[in-house]
Amino acid sequence: MSVRAVVFDLDGVLIDSEPVWEEVRRAFVADHGGQWRPDTQDRLMGMSTEEWADYLGSDLIGDLSTEYVAYEVIDRMSRRYAEELPLMPGATEAVRRMAEDWSLGLSSSSPRALIDLVLGRIGVASLFKATVSTEEVDRGKPEPDGYLAVARQLEVPPELCAAIEDSSNGLRSASAAGMRVIAVPHPRYPPASDALALAAYVATSLDDVTPAVISGLDAPV
Known part of the structure; x- marks a missing residue:
């Protein structure tokens, strides 16, 4: 058929966008005292917003809510796209x-x-x-x-x-x-x-x- x-x-x-996502998420994790791991980017690819925001906030940083992480990272991505797509x-x-x-x-x-x-x-x-x-x-x-x-x-x-x-x-x-x-x-x-x-x-x-x-x-x- x-x-x-x-x-x-x-x-x-x-x-x-993957290089942009990686750069923005890495910077967000670093800004909040977290640790980016060698397998982090591979793990993140394909995750839903709730999944990756929970992973960054809980696993890599440790004390940030899923809602806060999602809002802040998506806002940073939107601003990057406004500059260049x-x-x-x-x-x-x-x-x-x-x-x-x-x-x-x-x-x-x-x-x-x-x-x-x-x-x-x-x-x-x-x-x-x-x-x-x-x-x-x-x-x-x-x-x-x-x-x-x-x-x-x-x-x-x-x-x-x-x-x-x-x-x-x-x-x-x-x-x-x-x-x-x-x-x-x-x-x-x-x-x-x-x-x-x-x-x-x-x-x-x-x-x-x-x-x-x-x-x-x-x-x-």
């Missing part, structure tokens, strides 16, 4: 290219405020029929909740959706939802080999994600 919808991730796929090469073109043939969705670990800010700034918000933040589901990536929620909103079975992801937890999430997965690995944050193996197609950039690639994806086993 052919693909009927394409679902994008945001961070690391449409916007090169670090789009991935070919992001806007990829969205417009996919929108010509398929319904579009987005499943992101970013908070709703940042999703709406980014899509509005780059002028593609109207092209997405469904967008879900992991704030709005029970579990963040690598669990499938966000992708399943997008499929429900699109009214397309998950197995007829193609997901475009970059991170280990993102790839695992889309695969667990039963979607056909395209990996566009971020060079600074490459996914683990077992996660990459879940992809039906591995692209070097968004320019490689063409209608022919989407149409040629095999159904998940």
Whole structure:
């Protein structure tokens, strides 16, 4: 059966935000006397807002509320995006290219405020029929909740959706939802080999994600 919808991730796929998230979170932890650990960035990728705010406030700092951490970090991110929006090469073109043939969705670990800010700034918000933040589901990536929620909103079975992801937890999430997965690995944050193996197609950039690639994806086993 052919693909009927394409679902994008945001961070690391449409916007090169992971370096910004890392810088902002590192600075926040340091400002509050916490300790950034060697595996912290890998652990954070894919977490929902509540999950990462609790991790920073409880595990890395020790005495800050989840609500305070989330508010302060998201505010810092919003101010950074207002200064400069670090789009991935070919992001806007990829969205417009996919929108010509398929319904579009987005499943992101970013908070709703940042999703709406980014899509509005780059002028593609109207092209997405469904967008879900992991704030709005029970579990963040690598669990499938966000992708399943997008499929429900699109009214397309998950197995007829193609997901475009970059991170280990993102790839695992889309695969667990039963979607056909395209990996566009971020060079600074490459996914683990077992996660990459879940992809039906591995692209070097968004320019490689063409209608022919989407149409040629095999159904998940």
